[in-house]
Amino acid sequence: MPALPSRAARRALLPLAASAVLLLAACSAATGDATGTTGTAASGTPVSGGTLVYASGDAEPDCLDPHVGGNYPQALIAGQYLESLVSIDDNGRIIPWLADSWEMAEDGLTWEFTLRDDVRFSDGTPLTAADVKATVEHVQDPATGSSTGYLALGKVAGVEAVSDTVARFTMTAPDSALLESLSQPWLAIESAAGIARGLDENCQAPIGTGPFAVDGWVKQDHVALVRNDNYSSPPADAAHEGPAYLEAIDWRFLPDSASRYAALQAGQVQVIDNAQPDTLAAAASAGTFTEIDAPRPGASNRLELNSGQAPFDDALVREAFIRAVDVNDGIDSLFFGTAERSYSALSSVEPLGYSDESLFGTDLKKANALLDEAGWSEKDANGIRVKDGQRLSLAFPVSTNQSIPAEQSLFEQVQATAAEAGFEVVITPLDLSSWYGALFTNDYDVVSAPYTKVGPDVLRILYHSDSITPAPSGYFANLAQLSDPELDSLLAQAASSLDADERQTLYTAAQKRILGSFTVLPLYDQQNHFLLSPTLHGARAIGTVSTPSFYDAWLSE
């Protein structure tokens, strides 16, 4: 099976055509375009000034500093005022950002990053290596409560400011994912002076080098962002230099999907995120708005089958489940063509993703034969298979915070099609905390848990057997409970392999083992759709974790 073609161009900007059919056509056209320009077609000369109103459907962050905790809603907004050492372009290549250049020692145990010498924070102080050191120490300090950034710095022993412009990272082991990790907004560089103000103050308004700065935060309403007039550090793939065109961004929280779209239609806002499939279909037929389709990196959205306990400890039963459920019809009818079926454990924007459609074809006859072979040959009065007095019942806790309504409906389709082979799937919708609780007490057989991270190292977090051992908190990331020594060894080698070709070979082999274990049923990329008003130009999603950038953006009348 071939590896996935680099589909970084999936982070594409689609002019919404007059019909859903045209939408699909535009989508495939954009897929072929790898020129790297994802900006809104620059119609006319950019105009300075104006306030952009952004409507976010994500949860309002508790803290505007993404070092604290570290989730996607924080990444969305932090991208406006914080920047990272490196970025990633549309082809998935690492490009310079706050660091001009970097060099790794041959043993992979030290890295030296040379910073740009002309960058100032929004408070006017210059960026130096001391700020990089302060950032890493802040993330690694348990008192900060960092989760995402903390895990990504697992192999970093410390940072030393060699000079004002050179920061030296010391590693405990070679880390092939270091640059990918550092590109993430959860490890964005903050001012040492800002961090020194203490957690509470820093949460209200972190100080970064980004094109905008936090000017105020009215809880449950909006965050006011103003242009950073000192700005001088666009990433290497930006379209212009100097300060941003927009004077300000009014970042509002609009939790209801229908009112978000209504606000866009009424011209109250110029961008909405978390556009749902029905909204996208409506927007496609209206033809007024532009869509940015920017799948998140890291893992695809997928069902994990818990191989750590019966009945999925039997590979035959896992394969039977995967052969029994029909996902494609559900995706077609529930997502209106806005989501493309995935056959990979990784997002389609990951250059090292490997895909194998042949493993996931629906085949009810084969499913039945596999279950018979596994000893689940009898059925009870309800058509559910039985073995030794046990019913073939699967617990499926669903997080209503993480699964959008279309996805929850898709899970009901999974339930219905699995029933045809004699599986009883018990779906339990839960709030986030109860859902975590169900996972920690091993009270699940099927689960969908998104994971956003830049690069294929996400596979180590999700499928290395070390990730089965629960932390003191009860948390473990390997929800498939896949325990395969050969896979462990492939993932460990890949994580420390400093040779690009060898790394690719190792990750491909690892993904073959993961998909072949039938513990994973890929669904689609983590959906991430934005709708833009026709008055907004030059907005794009950046190649790290697919968050929007409004640095090149401007408003026309």
Add this chain to the structure above:
Amino acid sequence: MTPGSASRVAARVAGAVFVLWAVATITFFALRLIPGDPALAVLGGPGSQASPEALEQVRQQYGLDQPLAVQYAAMLGRLLSGDLGQSYALKVPVADLLGAQLPGTVLLALAALAVAWLLALALALVSTGAGRVAASLASSIELTSAALPHFWLATALIALFSTALGWFPPVSTGDLGGLVLPVLTLAVPLAGFLAAVMREGMLDALAQPFALSARARGESAIGVSLRHTIRHAAIPAVALSGWALGTLLSGAVVVETIFARPGLGRTLLQAVTARDVPVVTGVVLVVAVVYVLMTLLSDLVSALVDPRRQAVAA
């Protein structure tokens, strides 16, 4: 004040304190009985993975490592000293948070109550004494509007008045125009309830001998309604208004979310989702206080409107 009325007041106050204690206790245990670790809720947004160190930190910071009884006692102690505590998620004092969100919700609820009263009065006045068809028409309007769910009405009003007609903005941004649709969403179902009880009160009053004698003195039908029967209509509606404000506060959860208005309802929803115990307790207590106060107030107003009750009270 007579000794009798003093003891009645004392009983009311004791009752109110009991209600507040019960509300705080039920909220505390209900939130703790749900499976799941509150420390994870503090740290875990979608896709974020809490490290053990971070969790331990949070547990110590918020006393979550203490036995439940100790946590409960600590919470009661804090409440008694007037301290609502610190939000787990937002890391600010709950009192500050609620203080900032209360005015928006109170404005919304009072405006909705006022509009509901106007709508209900108008409907009751127009439909009484206007014949059997008008009465049954009014009755079905009341039933239908009382049965409208807030989320449906909100979406329908946005589709009609924002998307189709463009008269009012779909989301609130602080100006008065943005208040119209949220207020209507809350007022229309409530008006249905109020109109039903008002109309009944007026019909009863119109059937009384005093209404007939007023007509016999030469007063017009409208005159009788405005001068006499309206009082009878108001009595049950005033009594209902305490309860109504309670339903408006719960309706605010839906309305504030759909129209993206900052306020107590949205705070409550967010806090429940995040398992933010101090904030949930705080909001529930504030709502309980409002409820208790409104019930007292509507008792007082009923006594003012209804001379019979004044005689009894005196």
